[in-house]
Amino acid sequence: MTIKDLKDQNLLLFECLSGSKAYGLDTPQSDTDIKGIYYMPKDMFFGLRYIPQISNESNDEVYYEIGRFVELLIKNNPNILEILATPEDCILYKHPVMKKLNITMFLSKLCKDTFGGYALTQIRKAKGLNKKILNPMPKTRKTVLDFCFITVNYSSVRAKTWFTKNSISQADCGLSKIPNVKELYALFHDAEKKLHYKGIANKEAANDVSVSSIPAGEHEIAYLFFNKDSYSPYCKEYNEYCEWVEKRNEDRYNLNKNHGKDYDAKNMMHTIRLLQVALEIVRDGELNVKRQNRDELLMIKRGELDYDNVLKKAEVLMEKIEQETVKSKLMDKPDASLIESLLVEMRTELYAIKK
Numbered sequence: 001m002t003i004k005d006l007k008d009q010n011l012l013l014f015e016c017l018s019g020s021k022a023y024g025l026d027t028p029q030s031d032t033d034i035k036g037i038y039y040m041p042k043d044m045f046f047g048l049r050y051i052p053q054i055s056n057e058s059n060d061e062v063y064y065e066i067g068r069f070v071e072l073l074i075k076n077n078p079n080i081l082e083i084l085a086t087p088e089d090c091i092l093y094k095h096p097v098m099k100k101l102n103i104t105m106f107l108s109k110l111c112k113d114t115f116g117g118y119a120l121t122q123i124r125k126a127k128g129l130n131k132k133i134l135n136p137m138p139k140t141r142k143t144v145l146d147f148c149f150i151t152v153n154y155s156s157v158r159a160k161t162w163f164t165k166n167s168i169s170q171a172d173c174g175l176s177k178i179p180n181v182k183e184l185y186a187l188f189h190d191a192e193k194k195l196h197y198k199g200i201a202n203k204e205a206a207n208d209v210s211v212s213s214i215p216a217g218e219h220e221i222a223y224l225f226f227n228k229d230s231y232s233p234y235c236k237e238y239n240e241y242c243e244w245v246e247k248r249n250e251d252r253y254n255l256n257k258n259h260g261k262d263y264d265a266k267n268m269m270h271t272i273r274l275l276q277v278a279l280e281i282v283r284d285g286e287l288n289v290k291r292q293n294r295d296e297l298l299m300i301k302r303g304e305l306d307y308d309n310v311l312k313k314a315e316v317l318m319e320k321i322e323q324e325t326v327k328s329k330l331m332d333k334p335d336a337s338l339i340e341s342l343l344v345e346m347r348t349e350l351y352a353i354k355k
Helices: 003-008 040-047 066-074 078-084 094-101 108-126 159-165 226-248 252-261 267-286 294-303 307-327 337-353
Strands: 010-020 033-038 053-055 061-065 091-094 148-152 155-158 175-178 182-190 220-227
Touching: 003 033, 003 053, 003 061, 010 078, 033 066, 033 078, 033 307, 061 066, 066 078, 078 108, 094 337, 108 267, 108 307, 148 159, 155 159, 159 267, 267 294, 267 307
Parallel strands: 033 061
Antiparallel strands: 010 033, 010 091, 053 061, 148 155, 148 220, 175 182, 182 220
16 A cells, blocks of 8 residues: 555545654755555455555655554654644644544653653764764775784784785685684695685675685695674675665765764754753643744754754753653653544544445
């Protein structure tokens, strides 16, 4: 089932603009994100074809089945609560049955942890010391040979350096595993190219060194250590980096690169936004999706503040949230039984209409 199917079969219950446009933080470079709610055809819902969520390929249009939507509302999921509290000017369609759900039924002290926890996740993402954006990897992938070392007396040297110094080609060498020692090999050299050794690594993208059949009577010329414990994580990191480069948002990448701060500015903007929303919820009992401090948040997004200053702002907000939660008049958690009964009413009404 696709988003088009939802609309063609009149299964849509709610549709809205979300993300920066709903927050009032959009710029000319902003994408258009759309969220929605639908209900399953009766035979699919009662059968084995229930689909809790549908999205497009780019994932900037996401639709939730009403049961899944309500389930996440009860858990005070920040993204889902924001959909229900969407500003009127961002609502594209609203089925009358959706009037049964009101944001006040769901706001609870759980928001302290759900919004705050999400904000902490954003903080972890934002710090740039180990982020791909500030630690670009070379385009040329390292090979097995880059992680090989030759033992020399009581030390070691890089295999590539050793081969060059001794005018030996790795392709003319063979390895034999040393028993009971991790990743240590005896190195043999076929100077006359008659023994057809496999070389140290016979492929550029090899995951391991190559082991050759060594004829009896051959003498090793050195011992080679393969640092596999470093090579395997490197391969994983390199593949992840290449995937990130392929999928990254170039505008966001250039923004973070140009502002020169040690963090992902967009993540930190969302951290502050989430914490400000959480404070308003526990203090005022309201969820205001559209932000009134657009200039402040966009200034953070542009990287005009140092990371430590933004982090301090976040810490102050988290402390206020803790204090206000103690005094808050919000319920500890939503009344799941009451909300479930409303969901049953909604489905009953919807399936009756479909008869």
